[in-house]
Amino acid sequence: xxxxxxxxxxxxxxxxxxxxxxxxxxxxxxxxxxxxxxxxxxxxxxxxxxxxxxxxxxxxxxxxxxxxxxxxxxxxxxxxxxxxxxxxxxxxxxxxxxxxxxxxxxxxxxxxxxxxxxxxxxxxxxxxxxxxxxxxxxxxxxxxxxxxxxxxxxxxxxxxxxxxxxxxxxxxxxxxxxxxxxxxxxxxxxxxxxxxxxxxxxxxxxxxxxxxxxxxxxxxxxxxxxxxxxxxxxxxxxxxxxxxxxxxxxxxxxxxxxxxxxxxxxxxxxxxxxxxxxxxxxxxxxxxxxxxxxxxxxxxxxxxxxxxxxxxxxxxxxxxxxxxxxxxxxxxxxxxxxxxxxxxxxxxxxxxxxxxxxxxxxxxxxxxxxxxxxxxxxxxxxxxxxxxxxxxxxxxxxxxxxxxxxxxxxxxxxxxxxxxxxxxxxxxxxxxxxxxxxxxxxxxxxxxxxxxxxxxxxxxxxxxxxxxxxxxxxxxxxxxxxxxxxxxxxxxxxxxxxxxxxxxxxxxxxxxxxxxxxxxxxxxxxxxxxxxxxxxxxxxxxxxxxxxxxxxxxxxxxxxxxxxxxxxxxxxxxxxxxxxxxxxxxxxxxxxxxxxxxxxxxxxxxxxxxxxxxxxxxxxxxxxxxxxxxxxxxxxxxxxxxxxxxxxxxxxxxxxxxxxxxxxxxxxxxxxxxxxxxxxxxxxxxxxxxxxxxxxxxxxxxxxxxxxxxxxxxxxxxxxxxxxxxxxxxxxxxx
Numbered sequence: 001x002x003x004x005x006x007x008x009x010x011x012x013x014x015x016x017x018x019x020x021x022x023x024x025x026x027x028x029x030x031x032x033x034x035x036x037x038x039x040x041x042x043x044x045x046x047x048x049x050x051x052x053x054x055x056x057x058x059x060x061x062x063x064x065x066x067x068x069x070x071x072x073x074x075x076x077x078x079x080x081x082x083x084x085x086x087x088x089x090x091x092x093x094x095x096x097x098x099x100x101x102x103x104x105x106x107x108x109x110x111x112x113x114x115x116x117x118x119x120x121x122x123x124x125x126x127x128x129x130x131x132x133x134x135x136x137x138x139x140x141x142x143x144x145x146x147x148x149x150x151x152x153x154x155x156x157x158x159x160x161x162x163x164x165x166x167x168x169x170x171x172x173x174x175x176x177x178x179x180x181x182x183x184x185x186x187x188x189x190x191x192x193x194x195x196x197x198x199x200x201x202x203x204x205x206x207x208x209x210x211x212x213x214x215x216x217x218x219x220x221x222x223x224x225x226x227x228x229x230x231x232x233x234x235x236x237x238x239x240x241x242x243x244x245x246x247x248x249x250x251x252x253x254x255x256x257x258x259x260x261x262x263x264x265x266x267x268x269x270x271x272x273x274x275x276x277x278x279x280x281x282x283x284x285x286x287x288x289x290x291x292x293x294x295x296x297x298x299x300x301x302x303x304x305x306x307x308x309x310x311x312x313x314x315x316x317x318x319x320x321x322x323x324x325x326x327x328x329x330x331x332x333x334x335x336x337x338x339x340x341x342x343x344x345x346x347x348x349x350x351x352x353x354x355x356x357x358x359x360x361x362x363x364x365x366x367x368x369x370x371x372x373x374x375x376x377x378x379x380x381x382x383x384x385x386x387x388x389x390x391x392x393x394x395x396x397x398x399x400x401x402x403x404x405x406x407x408x409x410x411x412x413x414x415x416x417x418x419x420x421x422x423x424x425x426x427x428x429x430x431x432x433x434x435x436x437x438x439x440x441x442x443x444x445x446x447x448x449x450x451x452x453x454x455x456x457x458x459x460x461x462x463x464x465x466x467x468x469x470x471x472x473x474x475x476x477x478x479x480x481x482x483x484x485x486x487x488x489x490x491x492x493x494x495x496x497x498x499x500x501x502x503x504x505x506x507x508x509x510x511x512x513x514x515x516x517x518x519x520x521x522x523x524x525x526x527x528x529x530x531x532x533x534x535x536x537x538x539x540x541x542x543x544x545x546x547x548x549x550x551x552x553x554x555x556x557x558x559x560x561x562x563x564x565x566x567x568x569x570x571x572x573x574x575x576x577x578x579x580x581x582x583x584x585x586x587x588x589x590x591x592x593x594x595x596x597x598x599x600x601x602x603x604x605x606x607x608x609x610x611x612x613x614x615x616x617x618x619x620x621x622x623x624x625x626x627x628x629x630x631x632x633x634x635x636x637x638x639x640x641x642x643x644x645x646x647x648x649x650x651x652x653x654x655x656x657x658x659x660x661x662x663x664x665x666x667x668x669x670x671x672x673x674x675x676x677x678x679x680x681x682x683x684x685x686x687x688x689x690x691x692x693x694x695x696x697x698x699x700x701x702x703x704x705x706x707x708x709x710x711x712x713x714x715x716x717x718x719x720x721x722x723x724x725x726x727x728x729x730x731x732x733x734x735x
Contacts, residue, residue, distance in 0.1 A: 019353070023346040031339040039331060050295060050319055051288065054239075058299035058317040061241055064231035065301045065315060072227070073180060073307065075120060076205040076220050079130075084113035085218075088132070088142070089209050110143050117145040118152035126226035128188065128200065132207070134216035139164035139173075142216065165192055168202050169217070171308070176214040180205045181308035185224055185249060187266070198223040199249070199264050225251060225262035240318040243301075245311040248272050275316060295319045385483035391476060393418050405464075405485050407457030423455050454483070463490050582617045586610030586646070589617065593644075596625055602638045609646035615653065619698045620722060624655065626695045627718050631659035652704070655720040665712030672708070 079085070087109035091099040097106040117130040125147075132143040141160040145152050163169060168183035181204055188197030205218040228243050228251050241253040248265040250273045263270060275289075275296050287298040301313035379386055385402030389395060395413045403409055406421055413420065454462040467482040539547075584592070590607045599605050605628065624644065631642045640660055647654040664672060673696045699706045703723050710716040 019350040020347045023350040024343050027342045027346045028339070031335070031342060035332065035335040035339070038335070051297070054295060054297040054317045054319050055286075055288070055299070057239070057241070058297045058315050061231065061243075061317070062299040062301045062313075062315040065228065065243060065313065066303065068227055068230050069182070069301075069303065069309075072203050072220060072222060073205075073304070075124070076180065076203050076218050079116065079120065080205050080207060080218055082113070082116055084109045084116060085132070085207060088113065089207070089215050092134075092215075093209075113143050114145055114154045117143070118154065121145060121147055121152040126222050126230055128198065128221045128223050130221070131219045132216060133163055133169070133219055135176075135214050136216075138162045139166075139169055139216075161191060163219075168204060168219070172204060172206060172214075172217055176206075178206065179308070182310055184310045185245070185247065185264075187264070188221065198225060199262055200224060201227065224249075228262075242273060242275070242316045242318070243313070244273060244276050244316060245313050247311045248276070249311075250276070273316075275318065293320065385481075385485075387418070387481040387483060389418055389479040389481060391478065395420075396478075402483060405456075405462060405483060406454060421454050423453060423461070426452065463487055583614050584617050586613040586615060589615050589621070590644075592617070593621060593624060593628070596621075597628060597632065599632060600638065603632055603635065604639075604641040605632070605644070606641070607644045607646075609648070613646065613648055613653070619702075623695050623698050623720065623722075624657070626692065627657040627720070630692065631657060631661060631716065635659060635661040637661075652721050652723045655722065657718040657720070658715065660715050663712045663714050663716050664708065664710040666710070668712075669708045669710070 087099045087101070087104055088106065090101055091097050091104065091106035091109055094100060099105070099109065113132060121127045121130060127147065129144060129146045131141050131145075133139050134142045140162045141155070144155040144160055146155055147153070164173070166189065167186075171181060172178055183202035183204060185199060185201045187194045188200040189195065190197070200221050201224045203220045203222070205220075207215045207217055209215045239255065242250050243253075244250040248270070249263060251262045252260040252273075254260065263273075275291070275294075285298075285300055289296045289298075295318070297317050299315050299317075301315060303309045303313070379399045382399055382401050385405045386397075386399040387395060387402055388397045395416050395418055398406075398408075398410050398413060406413075408421075452464055452466060454464045456462050463486050465484045465486050469480050471478050471480065587610060590610050594605070597605065628642055628644060632640075635642075637660075642657070642659045645656045645658075647656075673692045696706060699720065699722070705719075705721040707719040708716070709719065
């Protein structure tokens, strides 16, 4: 209930007057002091703030630039420690070019190193090439990966160059024991002269053999401009940032992400940055300068002391000198007016706050009581049991759900050890389980790898699930346990186990049936086939046309029955046996499928979309073979056509099998997918009627989708969606 501010009590009025006087006095004092200080220090403070901001941002950007070069060095050092480098050294020393450590050939190690280099260049777009150059054979390139238009590309063996005359190797050749270093910043060179490529900086990482001798060097080429842009400084609206070096090269970062091109000292018409000339030769140290209308701060880029770096690097931040020469009288007037407003506002607001504070305190007290009541109602009506436990393991409170779960009233368990709700086996190791569980403020599920049973007052076992959290109250440790009765879950798990057992038994019966169909039923058929064949051969002189036709009909019916049994057996095994996990390219898939098809003369079979894909061979081949074979077999013209097309999607492949045959009436669209169903008599078109049933079951097991579209007059289209990660068989459980 909120108090009415208009009905103030005497104590509230006294509080209001006192607070008003205090507020007015404080506002006047602070306003006068601040106004005086503000007038005399406004200009100096603004200038100092601007200088500090420029210094801070310059130092920050310098650290970012430093990190870019350290990261380039670290990448080279990491690659030098990769196994392919050591493998190349060992294999090169072997007369047969075989690594004695693991039997890999020198070419295999070179291939592996090239793959690692390509991966690094994918991640770091500023690297233009990476090379392993050996000291032997005039410092010839041994492995090289360049950045091409389509990405990293390994350079062929015959295109590798001899780099012994390049300036960036002179330091290493003169002092083989030298440490890693950066080269001069120049335009890229190929075959001993500039090739029109970008301005390049190179990092040379010496490679030494097991005895410490110089084997060669890893050389990382980086586009100097892209390398600097990797730092991506966030330039403020009224600022510019420039990265400069002692050779005169510079790159300016403009506001809003605009970046000027790199200016190299060898460029035609190169003009040095004027601010660099104003600061003089101060690269390598921190410096500040006030120019005519601009302030400039130069921060040195820190480079590791162990590295040789060809130039000194610096970051310059520029800022405009904002004029702070406004009339002092205007500042004083504005400050005086503000003071009057603040005094009046402080007096008014303080008077209102005195009454409001009292009302809010009363409302807060009422809200606390309501919150306590809601919490009590929540605890009483929770479906799960709630137990609060002291640090010594004694029960303090339980809610009604816990009372019903364990059969005790709250008064009976208060102050009793928690182990009274456990059976002896769990009670003995209770404290150890709590200690090992590392219970913290977050809820922790107890005994996740074993079953827990609570002890009911009657002595019966209650299967439970417990989550425990720990909290501090007035310096004392408390535990809060959430207890759930999972009796119904246990019953459901038992029922599920029984169903699984029944399903396994059913599948065993199905396996037995498949065995009978495959062996016991086929044996008589083979006898009939052989006997009819023998009769036809032995009695050929005595047979009439009618008897020959009857024997041929008998043999055909026997073959049809064998095909029916084979297709029925295949249908029963779909989803219960794992297919070979073999992937083939699209052209190989089409070639294999075409080899299995019996395409009559005059019939045209075409494919689309298989050029750049890789597909699982089985059971996808079985599905498409059935669809294409049906389209050919059931065509009503000798010069028909069948088109198999593929569309690649992110989660699945979409196949379309389209023919210009007689079509399938909509009334039969569902019937054709059932077993032993044919739309034409088997004497006209030989078949078991199982093909599309096998197709649908394969598709359903894989988690795909198949759709038939035809108006029954001309042409049929099957749309097949096959997921990229098709379902696999689970032994003993597939139905």
